[in-house]
Amino acid sequence: MxxxxxxxxxxxxxxxxxxxxxxxxxxxxxxxxxxxxxxxxxxxxxxxxxxxxxxxxxxxxxxxxxxxxxxxxxxxxxxxxxxxxxxxxxxxxxxxxxxxxxxxxxxxxxxxxxxxxxxxxxxxTFRQFIKTIRSFWRKLILFELIREKSLELRPYEVKKGDCTRIKRSFLQELEQTTDLSALKALRHKIIKGFASIPIDENRKVIKIGLVGEFFLLIDQFSTMNMEEFLGNNGILLKYSLSFSEFFIGSLKQKRFLDKYLPTHNHKVYQFAKEYITRPIGGHGRETIGEAVVFRQKGYDGVIHLYPFSCMPEVVAGSITSKVSVDWQIPILSICMDEHTGQAGFQTRLEAFTDMIKRKKFMPPQNENDIVHLEVSQ
Amino acid sequence: MGNGKNKELPTSKIIGIPRGLSYYLDNFSWESFFHILGYEVEYSEDSSVETFETGNQFVGSDQCFPVKVYYGHVLSLLKKNNYIFIPQYTSMEEGTYCCPKVIALPQLIKNTIPQEINLLTVEIDLGREKFTRKNIRRLAMSLSQNPLRIFAAVNYFDKNRKRLPEEISSAEKFMGECQSNGKKGSIGVIGHPYALQDPFLNMGILNRLKEFGFDVVTSARYQRSYEQTDCPVYFSRRKPHWDFGRNILYAAESMLKDEKIQGIIFITYFGCGIDAFIEEIFNDSICGQKPYLGLTLDEHSGEAGLMTRIEAFTDMMIRKGGENRDAG
Known part of the structure; x- marks a missing residue:
C-alpha cells in the first residue's frame, strides 16, 4: 500500500x-x-x-x-x-x-x-530520485515564471481578470505535464500566452517591491488576495523571494559564493550591512537589503509584510523607518495575524499606494518635501 | 593608554553600560575589562516606570517589554554620556543562538534612536573561540593604544569568559539568596535571565514570594545545559536551538523531578517568540504533576491583578501540599 x-x-x-x-x-x-x-x-x-x-x-x-x-x-x-x-x-x-x-x-x-x-x-533508486528532482526544479521555475508574468501584466490588462484566467489555465496545464521535454515546450507557450493578453501601455502604473516573511509573500490567503487587489489598482508587484531561491539559499555553497562574488544576494547583504551586520534569522537581513535594492532598481515603494511575533522581522520592521529616510523610499510595514481584517488591511494598502501615486504623478510644489512614512500598529 | 594622540580613541573616559537584556546573560565582568583598558564604567539606574516611558517613544510597538525597557536604559545613559557599550551576544555555546532581538540589539538601538550614539559593540559567539577573541582584540585596540593593556584585557577575557552559571549541589540551591526560612515550601521560577534579575521586569514577583514565606529557586540556578549533563531529554523533544530555550526546558525538567519544589511559575513576556513554543512543550507535562502558573507580562500588566493570581496560586499549592490544610 x-x-x-x-x-x-x-x-x-x-x-x-x-x-x-x-x-x-x-x-x-x-x-x-x-x-x-x-x-x-x-x-x-x-x-x-x-x-x-x-x-x-x-x-x-x-x-x-x-x-x-x-x-x-x-x-x-x-x-x-x-x-x-x-x-x-x-x-x-x-x-x-x-x-x-x-x-x-x-x-x-x-x-x-x-x-x-x-x-x-x-x-x-538514486537515479530516479535525481530525475525527479530535475523535473521538480524545472516545474518550480515554470511556476514562478507564470506567477511573475501575471504580476507584471495585471496592472496593464485591458480586460480585468485576463491575467488571473490565463494564470489559472497554465497552472492546470503545469499540473498535468510531467514529461521533461513537454515542460520545455510549455515554457514557450507560457511566454506566448501572456504576450497575447491585450494591454494598455499608457496606464500610469507604479512599481512596488514586496519584502518580508517568506510565507506571507507566497500565500494569498493570509494576505487576503493582496496580489490581485493591488494588481487591479494599477500596481506592479515584485517579490523579493521565491521558493527556488529559498531552496538554493539553504545551500552552503551558495552562501560561500554570495560572500565573494557579485551575486544578487551579495549586493543585498552589502546594503544591509549598514543596518544589520550579521544574519539574525529568517529573512530579517534580506528584508533590509532588498528594500534598498528595490530603490536602486527604481521602484516607487516597498511593502514589508510580517506575521505578528516573528522575531527577525520585528527587528527589521523597526529598522525600516530608518532605511526609508536614508534611501528616500516609502516603506509600509504591516504586521499580520489571524485577526487582521480585510477592509482595514486594504485601506492601508490603498492609502499607501495613493500617496505614492500622488507623489509620482503630481509632483509637489516644494521639491524638498521628504515623504517619510511612520507606521505603527 | 588613550592619551588623546589618536583621534579615534574615545574622548570620554567613561563608558555606559545599560542594565538590561544582554547585561544579565553572562557573568563576565565588563567593568574589570574596561578598567584594564583604562576606562570607568557607568551603569544605568534601576529600571522604573520612567525608564520604560522614555524608552517607549522610540520602540516599535510589537517589540517585547524587556526591549522597551532596554531603550529606556540606553536613553538615560545618553543624557550624561554618549559612549555606550552593548555587547552583541549571538551564541552562548556551540550550535545555539540567542533570540534574534538580542542578536541584533546594537544595530536595533543604533538605527532606531535618532540621537547620535557612539556605540561600542563586540560580537560574542562563545561557540567560536577564535572569532570571539579576534573581535575582543579589535575592541580593545579601538579603546587603547597601550599594547600591554590590550594584551591584559584580551587575556582577562580569555580567562573569565566561561564563567557561566555552574551547576550547584541541590542542598545549596535552597540555601543562597533566600532570606526567609521557607517554612511554607519552595517555588521554582522559570524565565529568561533578565526576567529573573530585574525586579521591575518581573513586577517584583520574586520578592513577593519571599515575603509570603516561600523559598524561591530560579532557573538561573540550573546549569546552562551542556552536552555531558545527564539530563539531555528535554521532555523527550529535540534540543531547542536557542540558549534561553535550552535553559528554560532544562530547568523546567529538573524542577519537575525535584521533589522539594512544590510549584512552578513561568514568567514570559507578550510577544516573546521563543517562549511561545517552549511553553507549549512543557506546560502539559507540568500541569499533570505540579501546580503550575504561566504568567505573560507586558507593560499593561496591573500589579493588583498579578498579586491576586499569585496568591491564588500559592494558596492552591499549600492546599495541595496537604501539610497546611488550614492555610488560605
Missing part, C-alpha cells in the same frame, strides 16, 4: 510539490484549499503566540490528515535562528497530543532528506 503524504499549501505551490511527491512514489493527499476553517483549526491547536504561518500550515496538515494521510511533508531544517527550525518538533508534539499519529518528512536540500525518504520508500 502506498504511503499517503500531505503537505501544507503555500500559495499555489502545491502544484509543484504534488508532482514531486507523486514521482517519489507517494500517494498525495492535497489538503483542501486554505479556508477560514484551516485557520480556525490552526488557532485552536497552536500556541497562542505562534506565528501566522505556523497556524495556517498546522491547519492545512490537520485537514490533510483528516483526508487520510499518514505522513506529512514540511519545509524546514534543524538549523537557523528563527522558529522555523523548531516547527517540525512542534508539529509532532501538537499532532501527537491531539491524537493524529503521523510521521514527518522534512523537505530540504540536505542529505537528510534522502535518508528520510529511503525510510518511507525503500525501493527508490
Amino acid at each position: 502506498p504511503v499517503k503524504i500531505t503537505f501544507p499549501h503555500a500559495g499555489e505551490y502545491y502544484v509543484v510539490f504534488k508532482d514531486l511527491m507523486t514521482n517519489l512514489g507517494f500517494e498525495v493527499v492535497v489538503p483542501p484549499p486554505t479556508s477560514q476553517r484551516t485557520l480556525d483549526l490552526g488557532v485552536k491547536y497552536a500556541p497562542a503566540q505562534a506565528c501566522l504561518p505556523f497556524k495556517i500550515t498546522l491547519g492545512n496538515l490537520i485537514e490533510g490528515i483528516e483526508k487520510g494521510a499518514d505522513v506529512v511533508g514540511m519545509i524546514g531544517g534543524k538549523t537557523g535562528i528563527c522558529r522555523l527550525a523548531y516547527y517540525s518538533e512542534m508539529y509532532q508534539k501538537i499532532l501527537a497530543d491531539n491524537g493524529y499519529s503521523v510521521d514527518l518528512l522534512a523537505v530540504k536540500v540536505k542529505k537528510e532528506f534522502w535518508d528520510n525518504l529511503k525510510k518511507h520508500q525503500p525501493e527508490l
Whole structure:
C-alpha cells in the first residue's frame, strides 16, 4: 500500500510539490484549499503566540490528515535562528497530543532528506530520485515564471481578470505535464500566452517591491488576495523571494559564493550591512537589503509584510523607518495575524499606494518635501 | 593608554553600560575589562516606570517589554554620556543562538534612536573561540593604544569568559539568596535571565514570594545545559536551538523531578517568540504533576491583578501540599 503524504499549501505551490511527491512514489493527499476553517483549526491547536504561518500550515496538515494521510511533508531544517527550525518538533508534539499519529518528512536540500525518504520508500533508486528532482526544479521555475508574468501584466490588462484566467489555465496545464521535454515546450507557450493578453501601455502604473516573511509573500490567503487587489489598482508587484531561491539559499555553497562574488544576494547583504551586520534569522537581513535594492532598481515603494511575533522581522520592521529616510523610499510595514481584517488591511494598502501615486504623478510644489512614512500598529 | 594622540580613541573616559537584556546573560565582568583598558564604567539606574516611558517613544510597538525597557536604559545613559557599550551576544555555546532581538540589539538601538550614539559593540559567539577573541582584540585596540593593556584585557577575557552559571549541589540551591526560612515550601521560577534579575521586569514577583514565606529557586540556578549533563531529554523533544530555550526546558525538567519544589511559575513576556513554543512543550507535562502558573507580562500588566493570581496560586499549592490544610 502506498504511503499517503500531505503537505501544507503555500500559495499555489502545491502544484509543484504534488508532482514531486507523486514521482517519489507517494500517494498525495492535497489538503483542501486554505479556508477560514484551516485557520480556525490552526488557532485552536497552536500556541497562542505562534506565528501566522505556523497556524495556517498546522491547519492545512490537520485537514490533510483528516483526508487520510499518514505522513506529512514540511519545509524546514534543524538549523537557523528563527522558529522555523523548531516547527517540525512542534508539529509532532501538537499532532501527537491531539491524537493524529503521523510521521514527518522534512523537505530540504540536505542529505537528510534522502535518508528520510529511503525510510518511507525503500525501493527508490538514486537515479530516479535525481530525475525527479530535475523535473521538480524545472516545474518550480515554470511556476514562478507564470506567477511573475501575471504580476507584471495585471496592472496593464485591458480586460480585468485576463491575467488571473490565463494564470489559472497554465497552472492546470503545469499540473498535468510531467514529461521533461513537454515542460520545455510549455515554457514557450507560457511566454506566448501572456504576450497575447491585450494591454494598455499608457496606464500610469507604479512599481512596488514586496519584502518580508517568506510565507506571507507566497500565500494569498493570509494576505487576503493582496496580489490581485493591488494588481487591479494599477500596481506592479515584485517579490523579493521565491521558493527556488529559498531552496538554493539553504545551500552552503551558495552562501560561500554570495560572500565573494557579485551575486544578487551579495549586493543585498552589502546594503544591509549598514543596518544589520550579521544574519539574525529568517529573512530579517534580506528584508533590509532588498528594500534598498528595490530603490536602486527604481521602484516607487516597498511593502514589508510580517506575521505578528516573528522575531527577525520585528527587528527589521523597526529598522525600516530608518532605511526609508536614508534611501528616500516609502516603506509600509504591516504586521499580520489571524485577526487582521480585510477592509482595514486594504485601506492601508490603498492609502499607501495613493500617496505614492500622488507623489509620482503630481509632483509637489516644494521639491524638498521628504515623504517619510511612520507606521505603527 | 588613550592619551588623546589618536583621534579615534574615545574622548570620554567613561563608558555606559545599560542594565538590561544582554547585561544579565553572562557573568563576565565588563567593568574589570574596561578598567584594564583604562576606562570607568557607568551603569544605568534601576529600571522604573520612567525608564520604560522614555524608552517607549522610540520602540516599535510589537517589540517585547524587556526591549522597551532596554531603550529606556540606553536613553538615560545618553543624557550624561554618549559612549555606550552593548555587547552583541549571538551564541552562548556551540550550535545555539540567542533570540534574534538580542542578536541584533546594537544595530536595533543604533538605527532606531535618532540621537547620535557612539556605540561600542563586540560580537560574542562563545561557540567560536577564535572569532570571539579576534573581535575582543579589535575592541580593545579601538579603546587603547597601550599594547600591554590590550594584551591584559584580551587575556582577562580569555580567562573569565566561561564563567557561566555552574551547576550547584541541590542542598545549596535552597540555601543562597533566600532570606526567609521557607517554612511554607519552595517555588521554582522559570524565565529568561533578565526576567529573573530585574525586579521591575518581573513586577517584583520574586520578592513577593519571599515575603509570603516561600523559598524561591530560579532557573538561573540550573546549569546552562551542556552536552555531558545527564539530563539531555528535554521532555523527550529535540534540543531547542536557542540558549534561553535550552535553559528554560532544562530547568523546567529538573524542577519537575525535584521533589522539594512544590510549584512552578513561568514568567514570559507578550510577544516573546521563543517562549511561545517552549511553553507549549512543557506546560502539559507540568500541569499533570505540579501546580503550575504561566504568567505573560507586558507593560499593561496591573500589579493588583498579578498579586491576586499569585496568591491564588500559592494558596492552591499549600492546599495541595496537604501539610497546611488550614492555610488560605
